[in-house]
Amino acid sequence: MDFYRTDDLLTEEERLVRDTVRDFAAKRIMPHIADWFEAGTLPQDLAPELGRLGLLGMHLTGYGCAGMGAIAYGVACRELEAADSGLRSLVSVQGSLAMFPIWKYGSPEQKEEWLPRMAAGEAIGCFGLTEPDHGSDPSSMKTFAQPNDSGWLLSGTKMWITNGSIADIAVIWAGTPDGVRGFLVPRGARGFTSRAIHKKMSLRASVTAELHFDEVKLPADAMLPGVSGLKGPLSCLTEARFGIAWGVLGSARSCLETAVEYARTREQFGKPIGGFQLTQGKLAWMFADLTRAQLLAMHIGRLKEAGPLTPEQVSLAKMANVRTAIDIARQARTILGANGITLEYPVIRHANNLESVLTYEGTEEIHALALGHALTGISAYR
Numbered sequence: 001m002d003f004y005r006t007d008d009l010l011t012e013e014e015r016l017v018r019d020t021v022r023d024f025a026a027k028r029i030m031p032h033i034a035d036w037f038e039a040g041t042l043p044q045d046l047a048p049e050l051g052r053l054g055l056l057g058m059h060l061t062g063y064g065c066a067g068m069g070a071i072a073y074g075v076a077c078r079e080l081e082a083a084d085s086g087l088r089s090l091v092s093v094q095g096s097l098a099m100f101p102i103w104k105y106g107s108p109e110q111k112e113e114w115l116p117r118m119a120a121g122e123a124i125g126c127f128g129l130t131e132p133d134h135g136s137d138p139s140s141m142k143t144f145a146q147p148n149d150s151g152w153l154l155s156g157t158k159m160w161i162t163n164g165s166i167a168d169i170a171v172i173w174a175g176t177p178d179g180v181r182g183f184l185v186p187r188g189a190r191g192f193t194s195r196a197i198h199k200k201m202s203l204r205a206s207v208t209a210e211l212h213f214d215e216v217k218l219p220a221d222a223m224l225p226g227v228s229g230l231k232g233p234l235s236c237l238t239e240a241r242f243g244i245a246w247g248v249l250g251s252a253r254s255c256l257e258t259a260v261e262y263a264r265t266r267e268q269f270g271k272p273i274g275g276f277q278l279t280q281g282k283l284a285w286m287f288a289d290l291t292r293a294q295l296l297a298m299h300i301g302r303l304k305e306a307g308p309l310t311p312e313q314v315s316l317a318k319m320a321n322v323r324t325a326i327d328i329a330r331q332a333r334t335i336l337g338a339n340g341i342t343l344e345y346p347v348i349r350h351a352n353n354l355e356s357v358l359t360y361e362g363t364e365e366i367h368a369l370a371l372g373h374a375l376t377g378i379s380a381y382r
């Protein structure tokens with residue numbers, strides 16, 4: 001499925017990451033993932049295993065993090081998501097949304113306290129930005145931290161938070177009299193409650209939760225000192241979206257591989273359905289689209305290793321690659337006919353998961369608006 005041999009450009013270390021994660025996914029995830037998806041669970045003991053593989057905060061340096069490059073991180077996301085987007089989401093949220101803000105904006109004490117345990121998978125983190133009434137527009141958030149003599153009083157609700165109800169530490173973005181700031185809220189803080197969200201039809205092998213803060217007393221040093229304003233959470237999202245642009249290559253590849261294999265062996269009208277021109281046309285376009293997405297991911301990986309990417313560069317890659325992946329998944333589903341709707345094959349699981357990936361970390365529409373703004377100079381958000 002790697003037509004232009006982008007993997008030939010990987011370094012030895014990056015290939016080792018690829019092969020290690022593939023092997024882990026094949027042995028530890030694939031035999032169980034359909035059952036986990038059906039049951040709506042992802043075993044928590046996977047986190048220390050991912051930590052031992054060096055995958056948690058792998059693109060960060062120090063504090064027990066692996067200190068790898070952007071492409072190695074991307075390749076790991078790709079191979080994890082080839083198993084399931086929920087598994088990749090666990091790693092993305094932990095590394096890019098929970099560890100990254102602590103690593104980048106935390107005090108030395110906050111880093112020492114949390115990062116080594118998070119890198120080892122002994123402590124799980126989550127990232128709370130979205131609220132029930134404020135998703136695409138986080139600037140309107142209502143969660144507020146009021147300063148007082150002993151520190152802060154945090155009140156509000158966060159919604160759709162990955163790992164929210166299992167997190168040991170929640171990175172919560174809240175308004176303050178001086179603008180939006182990040183706060184580290186440990187599990188068990190009085191007034192902090194969580195509720196797992198059920199009845200999801202997508203990302204079922206992933207914990208999603210609502211978090212409620214009822215006048216939670218936080219010490220003064222609970223605030224991340226290094227950033228103020230929405231650029232704090234948005235910079236974390238830029239990190240994580242890079243991983244998504246790579247990750248969805250994995251789900252798309254899994255769908256295409258499954259569709260090709262099915263088309264070669266499933267017979268109708270006396271011959272394999274892969275022998276019909278309509279099926280071949282579908283497969284050819286799926287292959288062309290995946291190939292373009294691979295080249296895009298590799299290129300932004302190289303750009304990121306040479307220097308920071310702009311948020312718009314990441315928006316384009318997230319928007320385009322997720323759209324490509326979801327289109328491939330839907331086409332693959334048609335090729336599998338009725339078998340395309342069962343968990344006996346990975347296709348419907350990937351297709352359903354990608355509906356969440358299309359929405360989280362900026363919807364397709366919001367990324368289109370970011371690019372429209374960059375192209376025209378005119379903001380069309382409001």
Ligand SMILES: Cc1cc2nc3c(=O)[nH]c(=O)nc-3n(C[C@H](O)[C@H](O)[C@H](O)COP(=O)(O)OP(=O)(O)OC[C@H]3O[C@@H](n4cnc5c(N)ncnc54)[C@H](O)[C@@H]3O)c2cc1C
Pocket residue numbers: 093127128129130132133134135136137159160161162163202203208356359360361362363364365366369380381382
């Ligand atoms: C499984 C899952 C996990 C998630 N994990 C996290 C997490 O860990 N942390 C976190 O903080 N959030 C998380 N989210 C929340 C996610 O980021 C939001 O769902 C997303 O930002 C969209 O917000 P919304 O759902 O409120 O939709 P809305 O903002 O209400 O948007 C609804 C629709 O309106 C469109 N729209 C909105 N504004 C405009 C506009 N100006 N122009 C045109 N169209 C517009 C949107 O594109 C969308 O199609 C998660 C979501 C899911 C589904």
